[in-house]
Amino acid sequence: MSDPRPTSPRAPPAEPQARRRHDGTAREWAPGRFLAEFPLYAVVDEEGRLADEAELTLADPALLALYRWMVLERLLDERMITLQRQGRIGFYVGSIGEEATVFGTAAAMAPQDWIFPSYREHGAAFLRGLPLATFMCGLFGNAGDAVKGRQMPCHESWAPGHFVSISSPIATQVPQAVGAAWAARIQGHDMVPLCFFGDGSTSANDFHTGLNFAAVQRLPVVFACRNNGWAISVPREAQTASETIAQKAIGYGMRGERVDGNDLLAVYNATRRARARAAAGEGPTLLECVTYRMEGHSTSDDPRAYRPASVVEPWKQRDPLLRIRRLLGRRGVLDEAGDLALRDELRRQLLAALLEAEAQPAKPPVASLFEDVYAAPLRQQREQLAELTAALAADPRLANPRHSEG
Amino acid sequence: MPVMNVIQAVNDALRLEMRRDPSVVVLGEDVGRFGGVFRATAGLQQEFGEGRVIDTPLAEGGIIGAAVGMALYGLRPVPEIQFADFIYPAFDQIVNEVAKYRYRSGGQYPCPITIRTPYGGGIKGGHYHSQSPEALFIQVPGLKVVCPATPRDAKGLLTAAIRDPDPVLFLEPKRVYRAAKGEVPEGELVLPLGQAAVTRPGGQVTLIAWGAMWHEADQAAREAEAEGIDCEVLDLRSLQPLDLEAIVASVRKTGRAVVVHEAPLTCGFGAELSALIQERCFLSLEAPVARVTGWDTPFPYTLENEYLPRAPRILKALRETVAY
Ligand SMILES: Cc1ncc(C[n+]2csc(CCOP(=O)(O)OP(=O)(O)O)c2C)c(N)n1
Numbered sequence: 001m002s003d004p005r006p007t008s009p010r011a012p013p014a015e016p017q018a019r020r021r022h023d024g025t026a027r028e029w030a031p032g033r034f035l036a037e038f039p040l041y042a043v044v045d046e047e048g049r050l051a052d053e054a055e056l057t058l059a060d061p062a063l064l065a066l067y068r069w070m071v072l073e074r075l076l077d078e079r080m081i082t083l084q085r086q087g088r089i090g091f092y093v094g095s096i097g098e099e100a101t102v103f104g105t106a107a108a109m110a111p112q113d114w115i116f117p118s119y120r121e122h123g124a125a126f127l128r129g130l131p132l133a134t135f136m137c138g139l140f141g142n143a144g145d146a147v148k149g150r151q152m153p154c155h156e157s158w159a160p161g162h163f164v165s166i167s168s169p170i171a172t173q174v175p176q177a178v179g180a181a182w183a184a185r186i187q188g189h190d191m192v193p194l195c196f197f198g199d200g201s202t203s204a205n206d207f208h209t210g211l212n213f214a215a216v217q218r219l220p221v222v223f224a225c226r227n228n229g230w231a232i233s234v235p236r237e238a239q240t241a242s243e244t245i246a247q248k249a250i251g252y253g254m255r256g257e258r259v260d261g262n263d264l265l266a267v268y269n270a271t272r273r274a275r276a277r278a279a280a281g282e283g284p285t286l287l288e289c290v291t292y293r294m295e296g297h298s299t300s301d302d303p304r305a306y307r308p309a310s311v312v313e314p315w316k317q318r319d320p321l322l323r324i325r326r327l328l329g330r331r332g333v334l335d336e337a338g339d340l341a342l343r344d345e346l347r348r349q350l351l352a353a354l355l356e357a358e359a360q361p362a363k364p365p366v367a368s369l370f371e372d373v374y375a376a377p378l379r380q381q382r383e384q385l386a387e388l389t390a391a392l393a394a395d396p397r398l399a400n401p402r403h404s405e406g
Numbered sequence: 407m408p409v410m411n412v413i414q415a416v417n418d419a420l421r422l423e424m425r426r427d428p429s430v431v432v433l434g435e436d437v438g439r440f441g442g443v444f445r446a447t448a449g450l451q452q453e454f455g456e457g458r459v460i461d462t463p464l465a466e467g468g469i470i471g472a473a474v475g476m477a478l479y480g481l482r483p484v485p486e487i488q489f490a491d492f493i494y495p496a497f498d499q500i501v502n503e504v505a506k507y508r509y510r511s512g513g514q515y516p517c518p519i520t521i522r523t524p525y526g527g528g529i530k531g532g533h534y535h536s537q538s539p540e541a542l543f544i545q546v547p548g549l550k551v552v553c554p555a556t557p558r559d560a561k562g563l564l565t566a567a568i569r570d571p572d573p574v575l576f577l578e579p580k581r582v583y584r585a586a587k588g589e590v591p592e593g594e595l596v597l598p599l600g601q602a603a604v605t606r607p608g609g610q611v612t613l614i615a616w617g618a619m620w621h622e623a624d625q626a627a628r629e630a631e632a633e634g635i636d637c638e639v640l641d642l643r644s645l646q647p648l649d650l651e652a653i654v655a656s657v658r659k660t661g662r663a664v665v666v667h668e669a670p671l672t673c674g675f676g677a678e679l680s681a682l683i684q685e686r687c688f689l690s691l692e693a694p695v696a697r698v699t700g701w702d703t704p705f706p707y708t709l710e711n712e713y714l715p716r717a718p719r720i721l722k723a724l725r726e727t728v729a730y
Contacts, residue, residue: 090530141707141708142708145708149706149707149708150533150704150706150707151533152530152531152532152534152535152707155532155534167534168491168492168532168534168535169494169495170492200463200464201464203463203464203468204464204465204495205465205495231435231464232435232436232440232443233439233440233461234435234436234461234463234464238461238463239463239464240463300443301443305439305440305441306439362708363709364709366709369703369709369712369713370701370703373702373703373704378702380671380672380702381701381702381703384671384701384702388701388712391719391722394718394722395718395721395722397716397717397718398716398719399711400711
């Protein structure tokens with residue numbers, strides 16, 4: 001079999017003698033050094049002004065379409081957080097403030113590219129066709145759920161859109177995305193996985209293993225770190241002593257880039273370039289999208305216990321939705337009235353999806369408990385299903401959540 | 407005596423041990439400023455400082471590996487794994503390192519670590535926030551495995567675990583973290599590891615459980631009593647070391663045993679208990695040892711009540727065992 005790897009020389013050029021001589025000093029590290037080496041790439045400022053017209057790589061309709069998705073995601077998150085507070089769903093993880101990172105990256109990939117999500121990126125699945133109502137069925141874990149009510153809310157899978165199953169254990173998807181890229185290269189496919197994770201995830205074993213494998217093999221992967229400042233209560237400074245996440249790329253021998261994660265166009269452009277390089281055999285890129293989690297980690301979290309509300313305020317001015325709306329306003333694509341109408345329409349769409357989801361039976365069939373553990377149930381699983389069915393028939397209290405606690 | 411829930415009892419034990427022994431340190435994800443996602447370590451950093459209550463980066467292998475180094479170098483680390491489901495990235499450190507250090511160093515390096523972790527289902531957590539992995543660790547020589555059911559036991563056993571010269575995996579039943587309330591003595595409370603508690607004396611059948619399932623077993627025993635079944639309930643409390651004497655004494659008396667656990671049936675700790683009872687009490691047994699357990703599937707989300715060994719299923723096993 002021919003080596004599907006690019007033929008470009010892999011070995012770095014020999015270092016000049018002079019630089020190889022050791023002068024007895026360690027390599028210098030000074031605060032701010034990497035901030036300078038990895039400047040924040042931005043295209044649209046907070047007032048919606050373009051830094052450079054040439055960077056406007058999306059036509060107005062495409063820009064408007066992505067803005068629409070971002071607004072939908074925001075409204076969805078707000079609605080679902082309320083639903084959780086009302087006790088209608090058990091849990092929710094939103095991406096309020098991080099929409100530009102989620103949609104900017106995903107929109108820049110090709111349709112055949114697989115997405116290895118963390119757990120805040122269901123927006124990317126919507127771009128790939130996951131119906132809102134199906135997603136909501138997943139939040140209820142009801143009979144309409146694509147994963148048969150097995151997973152907690154926000155752990156969707158959407159194979160038709162090449163969106164793989166979300167795993168709670170942090171960073172497990174990183175080496176997996178690398179494997180998918182490897183498989184694509186072995187099979188000669190033009191497929192570049194997009195792998196999401198948070199800043200906290202960069203501490204996990206799997207992050208290091210994954211990046212190392214990818215760099216050694218020069219595999220085509222886009223690693224998208226949503227640096228949202230927090231891993232539950234732990235701020236980025238307590239997570240890593242490196243000034244930027246992007247600079248970690250150097251240690252592995254790959255490209256790193258720091259992007260304004262609240263700037264849709266910057267994220268989009270940087271991802272496009274990273275994908276193009278990957279597809280051209282130039283290996284993986286670590287994108288650090290600098291953004292901010294404006295809400296709690298999840299509905300189980302109370303951020304007041306670890307951060308004052310005042311630190312969130314400045315980020316509200318940097319809201320990624322506001323920026324695109326202002327850009328669209330400047331370009332005459334969307335005015336105030338148009339925006340209000342858009343929001344109204346999206347709210348109606350959300351409500352319709354919610355009604356559709358809530359109309360599904362509350363539980364998948366009991367037999368589904370034993371499906372998909374293996375391709376075919378084992379002997380003891382068949383016995384256990386029979387036992388459970390009989391037990392349920394004899395005492396329906398078994399299916400009642402509170403019978404023994406109340 | 408103050409009334410506490412399990413979380414408060416854990417917090418109380420940690421606080422008292424940290425006050426008593428400056429070598430006790432707490433480390434883990436979110437344990438410091440936030441006080442833990444379940445608030446078990448709330449207030450500790452304020453009292454003992456960032457040097458002894460440490461928010462670590464997000465890496466379980468790192469948390470346990472670092473705890474090993476701390477223990478070797480004279481501290482008594484109490485690392486927290488945020489959910490038992492996330493212990494697997496640290497599995498190698500626990501199984502090969504923590505548990506074996508004393509042995510493979512010829513007794514030169516003890517490794518006294520107490521790994522605290524919430525385990526179990528019933529909180530709508532799906533399989534990533536609900537697993538009961540005790541059997542995986544009970545099989546590891548060198549490790550002790552403790553699982554309290556009540557606030558009092560949580561305090562007394564955690565204190566004993568921290569003082570124990572060996573590493574202990576301390577499984578906390580998160581389903582009853584706040585629901586289980588009870589009187590807990592103020593001040594020092596040390597309950598010896600390796601002692602089961604007969605929480606309900608009875609003569610007809612022995613019902614064995616631990617952790618959150620003890621509450622379910624207790625409920626089933628009360629319902630069984632109404633049907634005229636006289637049930638003795640044993641809370642194992644410590645799974646390794648195991649109070650085999652208590653089990654044997656009870657089963658020799660009743661002639662029957664039902665074991666309850668949340669983990670899947672196959673190779674669950676119930677299998678070991680059945681074998682032990684069979685070896686030690688064969689001539690006293692009037693019925694086969696019954697097991698009421700989770701099914702051999704991953705822990706589900708929507709159907710978790712169907713999955714859990716709830717009182718109705720335990721009751722059915724009790725009836726069948728007694729009528730055998
Ligand atoms: C292996 C593992 N350890 C701990 C957890 C608990 N946990 C869930 S999310 C989270 C923080 C993740 O932070 P980050 O990767 O930065 O993502 P973010 O939530 O900020 O988007 C933690 C500690 C987990 N899911 N998996």
